[in-house]
Amino acid sequence: MKEIAKLPTETARDYALRAIRENIVSLDLEPGTGISENEIAGFLGVSRTPVREAIQELSKAAVIEIYPQRGSYVALIDSTFVEEARFLRKTLDIAVIEEACDLATQADIDRLEENVALQEFYLQTQAADKIYLLDDEFHKLIYSAAKKETLHAMRSNIMLHFDRVRTLSMKTVKDTKIVGDHRQMLESIKNKDKENCRMLVEKHLSRYHIDEAEIRAAYPQYFKD
Amino acid sequence: MKEIAKLPTETARDYALRAIRENIVSLDLEPGTGISENEIAGFLGVSRTPVREAIQELSKAAVIEIYPQRGSYVALIDSTFVEEARFLRKTLDIAVIEEACDLATQADIDRLEENVALQEFYLQTQAADKIYLLDDEFHKLIYSAAKKETLHAMRSNIMLHFDRVRTLSMKTVKDTKIVGDHRQMLESIKNKDKENCRMLVEKHLSRYHIDEAEIRAAYPQYFKD
């Protein structure tokens, strides 16, 4: 588990939740790892209570499994969950981007333009971690343009499963293609071309689908079944 | 707040979560009501810890608002949330019922048949509460047939907002129409008629849309804005 600095504003609970979640997504807490409320509390410098609440929340998202009186474990990557997360992402992202075609204001377009421009910039400077963050931001901006902010928060939770696979795939998937997809999505929103948006979302997602088999072969110990 | 019996098997936390959630959905805890961890703990006969964890979870679903050091309140019905819940329900239910057309086994069909038969039975005996439960079960069975059980759990959370409106509408919406919709959905799944499924889901949802205006007029104090 890697250290993550506590922000002065956030509560102990929010800090614990953020720290544990980031460690799970980054795979610094590997799937299958046993975790202890006491151990993490000591590591983060807070008491068991906020750590416990954070773990409860993550167990509800099914990325931590709690066995009462026995211990808690970082869940193995479950192909069923990943598949359902992909289904949700495809279904919802398409519906939302179509809505964004109807509702996006010029201010929304401007924010998307700035985001994609930054992605294209960092693509040249090879800053993969920056692109990762901008990727999240890009999709959040689309949900915002479609007035579906609440759904984006919910989407984030179930996407944790998908995100772990994405972390593993960062080395193999070409950022060039991802940023190119985003550029084309933005242009299609500007043109209010829903059919093209739908096609782009499906193509975008298929990029991750292709290399899951490779990833699973490379890290079999991380997967369930 | 109405009393709900604690099941001998469930933990204090699960009991508190179930009791509070049912009271919110049934509107025995009215929107806007102030709630206290201590008060509920005393009422349920458990300590603050499990009650607090339950409230935290419900605040994440945005049906409870926590103001640190000030108090917690049952959230008013927020039209934005209700609209997003409706959007999610429509989008996801359509995608899932289409998937069910492809994947439903005979066993799935049999379970759906039994469920709808019971709905039609209780429709004649005027048992609205039974139909309410069977309605939930019906949609859960469809998600199960489409192998999307995880998404159904997630759907349930965001649907809390929608469910409160549904509780208010139970007196006005005709159960006859709901059960009729379900019967037609089942027949369309059997015929693998996706286009008809899509149309039926949209019509089904529109029934709730129609009377939201009436409900809002009848209970303005429950609504935000």
Add this chain to the structure above:
DNA sequence: ACACAGAAACTTGTATACAAGTTATTTATG
């Protein structure tokens, strides 16, 4: 060396005590 019993060291679940902050009440003062 092996088997078994028992204690010790863990786990999470729950209850309670305290901390920090807000609100309402009460009391003193003009």
Add this chain to the structure above:
DNA sequence: CATAAATAACTTGTATACAAGTTTCTGTGT
């Protein structure tokens, strides 16, 4: 009586103590 300050009674956030159960280690007897 009105007003303001002090205070008491609340709230949630956090830490800690204890309860109940599981696992692991350890020592002892064979």
